[in-house]
Amino acid sequence: MTTFSVIVTALDAQGYLRECLDSALRLPAGEVEVIGVDNGSTDATGALFDEYDERDARVTVVHLPRRLPAGAARAAGAELANGDYLLFVDGRDALVEGALEALAERVTETGRPDVVVFDHVRSHWSNSAIASGDARLFAGPGREVFSVTAHPELLHLTPTVANRLVRADFFAAHRELFTQDEYAEVLPALGSLLAADRIAAHDQICLRRSEPDTPQAAEGQFNLFPQYDALWALMDRRGVGKAHRAVVFSGMIRRYLKVLTLPGMADRDQAEFFRRASEHFLRYKPADYTRPSNLNGVRHAMLERGSYVGYRALQTANRKRRTVRSLAVKAKKKAGQYATESAYREQLRHPIEEDLAVFSAYWDRGVTCSPAAISAQLAELAPGIRQVWVVRRAGVPLVPAGIDYVVPGTRRYWSVMARAKYLVNNVNFPDSVIKRPGQIHVQTHHGTPLKRMGIDQIPFPATSRGVDYDALLERCGRWDYSVSANRHSTEIWERAYPVPFTSLDYGYPRNDTYYTATAADVRRIRERLGVAPGRKALLYAPTHRDYEATWTPRLDLERLARTLGDDFVLLVRGHYFYDRGLSPLEELHRRGVIIDVSRYDSVEELALASDALITDYSSVMFDYANLDRPVVVFADDWETYSVTRGVYFDLTELSPGAVARSQEDVERIFRSGEWRGEAAAAKRAEFRRKFCEFDDGRAAERVVRHVFLGEHGVPPVVPLAERTPAPTPEQAAAVPTPAG
Numbered sequence: 001m002t003t004f005s006v007i008v009t010a011l012d013a014q015g016y017l018r019e020c021l022d023s024a025l026r027l028p029a030g031e032v033e034v035i036g037v038d039n040g041s042t043d044a045t046g047a048l049f050d051e052y053d054e055r056d057a058r059v060t061v062v063h064l065p066r067r068l069p070a071g072a073a074r075a076a077g078a079e080l081a082n083g084d085y086l087l088f089v090d091g092r093d094a095l096v097e098g099a100l101e102a103l104a105e106r107v108t109e110t111g112r113p114d115v116v117v118f119d120h121v122r123s124h125w126s127n128s129a130i131a132s133g134d135a136r137l138f139a140g141p142g143r144e145v146f147s148v149t150a151h152p153e154l155l156h157l158t159p160t161v162a163n164r165l166v167r168a169d170f171f172a173a174h175r176e177l178f179t180q181d182e183y184a185e186v187l188p189a190l191g192s193l194l195a196a197d198r199i200a201a202h203d204q205i206c207l208r209r210s211e212p213d214t215p216q217a218a219e220g221q222f223n224l225f226p227q228y229d230a231l232w233a234l235m236d237r238r239g240v241g242k243a244h245r246a247v248v249f250s251g252m253i254r255r256y257l258k259v260l261t262l263p264g265m266a267d268r269d270q271a272e273f274f275r276r277a278s279e280h281f282l283r284y285k286p287a288d289y290t291r292p293s294n295l296n297g298v299r300h301a302m303l304e305r306g307s308y309v310g311y312r313a314l315q316t317a318n319r320k321r322r323t324v325r326s327l328a329v330k331a332k333k334k335a336g337q338y339a340t341e342s343a344y345r346e347q348l349r350h351p352i353e354e355d356l357a358v359f360s361a362y363w364d365r366g367v368t369c370s371p372a373a374i375s376a377q378l379a380e381l382a383p384g385i386r387q388v389w390v391v392r393r394a395g396v397p398l399v400p401a402g403i404d405y406v407v408p409g410t411r412r413y414w415s416v417m418a419r420a421k422y423l424v425n426n427v428n429f430p431d432s433v434i435k436r437p438g439q440i441h442v443q444t445h446h447g448t449p450l451k452r453m454g455i456d457q458i459p460f461p462a463t464s465r466g467v468d469y470d471a472l473l474e475r476c477g478r479w480d481y482s483v484s485a486n487r488h489s490t491e492i493w494e495r496a497y498p499v500p501f502t503s504l505d506y507g508y509p510r511n512d513t514y515y516t517a518t519a520a521d522v523r524r525i526r527e528r529l530g531v532a533p534g535r536k537a538l539l540y541a542p543t544h545r546d547y548e549a550t551w552t553p554r555l556d557l558e559r560l561a562r563t564l565g566d567d568f569v570l571l572v573r574g575h576y577f578y579d580r581g582l583s584p585l586e587e588l589h590r591r592g593v594i595i596d597v598s599r600y601d602s603v604e605e606l607a608l609a610s611d612a613l614i615t616d617y618s619s620v621m622f623d624y625a626n627l628d629r630p631v632v633v634f635a636d637d638w639e640t641y642s643v644t645r646g647v648y649f650d651l652t653e654l655s656p657g658a659v660a661r662s663q664e665d666v667e668r669i670f671r672s673g674e675w676r677g678e679a680a681a682a683k684r685a686e687f688r689r690k691f692c693e694f695d696d697g698r699a700a701e702r703v704v705r706h707v708f709l710g711e712h713g714v715p716p717v718v719p720l721a722e723r724t725p726a727p728t729p730e731q732a733a734a735v736p737t738p739a740g
Contacts, residue, residue, distance in 0.1 A: 001031065002104040002112075005083030005168070009037040009073045010091025014044040014487070015494030016210060021052050021059070023095040032100060034059045037077040040067035043494075043503060044487050045091065069182035069223070074161070078171060078178075084112075086171055088161045092210035099206035103165055106202045110145050114196035116165040117157060120207040125455035125498050126469065130211065132158050138203035145200050148193045148244065154201075155247040159189035162207055166192060177234075180227065183220035184255065187227040190248065194234050221259045225276050228252050232284055245286050253281060257299055260311070271308055278306040343411050344432070347418035352438045353386075357422035357708070360390040360429065362446065364408055366398055367391070368601055370444035370483065370700075371424045373509035377700035382708050388416045398601065422708065428475040435478035442707055443479045443501070444509065447619025448489050448691055451543075452646030454496030460646040473499055481707060483508065485622070486693040492648060504706060507699030507717065513604045514626040514725055515697030519732035525609040526729060529595060531569055533733060538564075538670075539610035541573045541603070542634070543618035545641065553585070554616070554636060556663055561593050563667045571606060574598040611729055612675055614666065617641055621656050622691045627725045630676045631657040631684065632669055656687035689720060696723050 006024040010017055024034050036049040036059060049061040062076050074088050085107065089095070099118075106116055119138065122130040140151050148154050157163065161178070170192075171178060177191035193199065231248060256277040260270060281303045291297045291304075302311040357378065361369045367389055375387055389405040390413065399405050406413040408430075417423075417433055426446040435441060454472070457464045479501040484490040485508040493503065531537045542554065553572070561570055572585055572594045589596035597606055603620060607613070612630040615621050617638075621631055633655045641647075652659050657680040660666040669675045696718040705711040727735065 002085060002107045003030070003083040004032045004085055004087055004100055004104070004165075005035060005078075005081035006032060006087045006089060006095075006100075007035045007037065007074060007077035007081065008089055008091055009039055009070065009077060010041065010045050010049070011039040011067060012041045012043045012045060013091030014041075014048060015491045015496075016092040016094075017045055017048045018491065019094045020089065020091050021048075023097075024089070024100075025052075025056060025058060026095075026097065027100050029058055031104075032058060033081075033083060035077040035080050036061045037073050038063045039073040040064050044490060044505070047487070048491075069180075069220070070185065071179040071181040071188065075175070075179040081168060084168055085116075086166045086168055088166075089207065090162065090210070093162060094208045096206055096208060102204060103202060103206060106200055107165070109143075110200040111198075112167065113145050113198040113200040114167050114170040115192050115198075116200045116202055117154065117193075118163055118165070118202040118206040119204060120158070120163050120209055121205055122211045123208045124211040125458070125473070128208070132163070134158055134163070135203065138201045141199070141201045143201075145198045147197055147199060149241070152241075152243040152247055154193055154199070155190060155244060155251075157189070157193075159251070160185050160209070161188045161192070162209060164189075164192060170196065176230070180223075180230065182223040184224060184227070186224065186252075186255070187230050190231055190251075191234055194231070194238060194240060194244070221262070221265070221273060222276070224255065224259070225280065228280060228284075242286060242288065245284075246288075249284055249286055249289070252284070253277075253300065253303065254296075256280070256303070257296070261315075274303070274308045274311060275306070278303045278308075344414035344418055344434075347415045348434065348436065350419055352421055352436060353419045354421045355384060356386050356388070356416065356420040357424065358388050358390060358416050358420040360425045361427075363427055364390045364392040364395070366395040366601065367400055367403055369426045369446055370509040371426055373512055373700040374424055374442070374444070374703050377509070377704045378708055381701070381704050385422075385708060388420070390417075423478075428472075429478070431471060431475060433478075440480050440707060441478045442481045442483065442703065443476075444483045444703075445489070445493070448485055448622035449492045449496070450617055450619065450622075450647055450649070450651060452496075452648065453492065455498065456492075456496045456648075457646060460644060462644040463646070473497070476501075481703075483699075483703060485511065485695055485699075486691050488648075488691060504703060505694050505717075506702035506706070506714070507694035507696060508623065509700035509703060510604060511623050511626050511695040512697045512700050513608070514623070514695070515723060517608050517726035519727045519735035520737070522608050522727055522729055522732035523737075525605045529571065529597065529600075529606075529609055531571075531595070531609060531729075535566070536568045536611045537571055537609055537729065538568055538612050538614055539571045539573065539597075539606055539624075540614045541606075541618055541620045542616045545637075545645075555614075555634065555666065557585075557588055558593050559663070560667065564670055568670070570594040571597045571610060573600070573603070573606060608726055609729065617645075617647075617651065623695075625656050625684065625688050626692050626695050627728075628684065628688065629728060630680060631655075632666065632675050633657065633659045634666055635659055636661055636663075654687065654690075656684050658683075692720060693717075 008020055008024065021034060025032065038046040038049050038061065046063055052059045053061045060080055062080065064073060064076060078086060103116060103118065119134050120132050122132060124130060134157050137153055137157055140153060174195050177195060178188045181187050235245060259273060291300050298314060299311065359371045359375050361371045378385060378387065387404060389403055390408055391399055391405045393407050396407065406416055422440050423429065424442045424444065426444045452460060455469055458469065476497045477499040479499065481504050482493050482501045483504045483506060484493065490503045490505055557570060557572060574585060585594065585596040585598060588594045600606055607624050607627060612632065613621065613624045614632045614634055616634050624631060633651060635652055638652055658669045658674050660669055674680060694717050698715050702714040705714045
């Protein structure tokens with residue numbers, strides 16, 4: 001039996017790490033171990049490793065105190081390896097199903113070779129299975145064991161250690177090849193093939209590699225030179241022939257030229273890199289070298305002559321040509337748009353106003369949700385910062401007194417969007433908004449994701465058809481901060497929106513009220529809604545279905561109200577996507593069967609006023625769980641919804657309370673008392689532990705102190721067991737009303 005040590009090195013990979021670890025743990029104990037190397041992560045990567053370590057004896061974790069070069073991080077994991085073979089993967093990668101079994105079989109049939117190379121695919125948000133380009137290279141060796149001497153074409157394999165299985169004692173004997181790399185894996189990838197006497201090829205796909213969504217930075221690029229020096233020394237010791245040297249040389253020069261085009265390299269560093277690349281060109285140029293005949297040949301000539309001035313002149317000329325073409329295309333595309341936004345272009349010439357913040361929520365619907373909570377806290381902690389809300393014209397009458405606002409598209413709107421230092425929203429601002437250098441964008445989101453979001457929706461046509469995901473990611477690319485209520489959300493946002501941002505694991509500001517509201521607040525809201533004292537208020541808040549054009553309540557509300565009797569009252573809130581036209585709730589409301597709260601501005605107040613929640617797949621359940629009150633999940637179409645919309649977990653298994661699959665189930669759950677029984681409470685407790693992680697009543701304060709005041713020592717999150725939610729309606733009724 002072949003045993004594997006899968007060494008997972010990860011740096012800030014929280015959005016991908018679960019899939020990676022799960023894929024590596026498919027074999028039983030005794031056949032596989034996973035060694036997680038947390039390479040100085042600043043996100044929840046380390047905590048995720050620890051979670052797996054605690055629950056699975058096959059997992060061992062190493063926490064590095066600071067980020068180390070890739071080779072050093074892998075070596076730290078290899079120190080603890082006990083398997084016959086080592087497999088090095090990144091925390092964003094994932095093994096395909098059956099990969100380890102197939103590799104074990106290949107090891108056995110080839111007599112335990114030094115190295116087994118295999119195919120892989122690359123994964124990008126737009127395509128989860130981009131061919132590596134290596135497939136053609138596996139044809140030559142076939143199923144026999146070989147050395148690279150007989151097959152120099154194998155040196156063209158994608159240069160990474162993740163596409164090869166390495167025998168543990170071979171790794172130990174050639175440790176210097178695997179521990180010196182940084183920036184690129186040239187030495188371990190090519191060196192392992194050059195040093196191995198016995199190599200086997202497996203032409204099947206075993207790994208999915210995550211494609212970076214941002215250009216590779218130039219940091220660490222000088223490490224390439226000692227890697228190639230070591231490679232050439234190895235080839236000299238091994239007596240490698242001309243064909244192999246030609247492959248290595250061409251790859252080396254191609255990589256050097258690529259580094260010279262990367263953004264972020266200082267002029268002095270670029271000049272020094274060019275000088276050293278030129279030295280390597282002359283030192284390692286094969287005797288039968290022939291210069292390419294295309295534009296790359298010109299670049300080769302510059303390196304051969306050591307002419308950095310000539311190289312820069314060539315690059316400048318090419319850049320100017322590309323810029324002219326790009327501007328012409330953009331100008332044509334934006335001509336019509338700019339014609340209506342000339343005021344905005346004018347305002348963009350003015351300095352950013354450091355004391356100006358712009359807020360919006362739900363596509364400019366009004367002053368609500370987490371942006372409203374942040375706005376209120378900002379007014380208290382930093383009253384010197386001027387606030388302006390963006391509110392659509394139809395919502396202007398509902399703007400609270402004293403709130404400054406602008407209507408989208410007006411001249412002042414373009415002025416504040418151009419000049420504001422801070423931009424806060426729970427959705428994205430329009431494409432027409434330009435994120436200026438120096439502006440700070442806070443994305444608060446508006447719920448914890450059960451349904452698939454962002455690029456994770458792509459495989460689900462009910463929601464992805466017609467969506468321009470390039471435009472979506474361009475909008476998301478404006479985010480500086482992403483506010484999160486729990487680690488589940490943090491992981492999902494990172495993967496669903498693969499753009500650079502900093503996660504603020506502070507809780508959702510809109511949920512602060514679930515810990516700060518008083519008994520008087522609960523009584524006041526119930527009185528405003530018309531809920532009589534002593535009646536149990538059930539908030540029914542379903543979500544919308546992407547496969548339905550209009551909304552019809554899936555519950556027979558009149559029958560439910562009749563079945564439950566006068567002890568209960570139904571507060572029914574239709575989803576805001578269906579706020580146009582005649583509501584099916586109006587007649588029931590007029591007749592007193594239900595209370596239609598679809599247009600009631602604050603969902604948080606409705607939650608405070610209710611004794612229990614009935615919902616289906618709405619994110620309101622995650623927020624409501626903070627109140628530690630009963631939740632009933634009505635999942636009559638779960639199979640259809642989960643397949644068409646896509647979900648992140650099975651809600652029927654991990655629910656915040658009793659699950660109903662029919663109208664009869666809902667009625668039985670309430671008539672029997674199951675809705676607030678011990679089993680429902682146990683489910684709710686588990687749900688709260690997972691999804692109410694950061695909500696403790698001080699989320700807005702943490703956001704304001706960090707983003708607007710520049711404080712990093714924000715108040716710590718209070719542990720769940722130490723929090724006290726707002727009083728229930730029953731508790732609120734028992735609190736004496738203050739005299740006067």
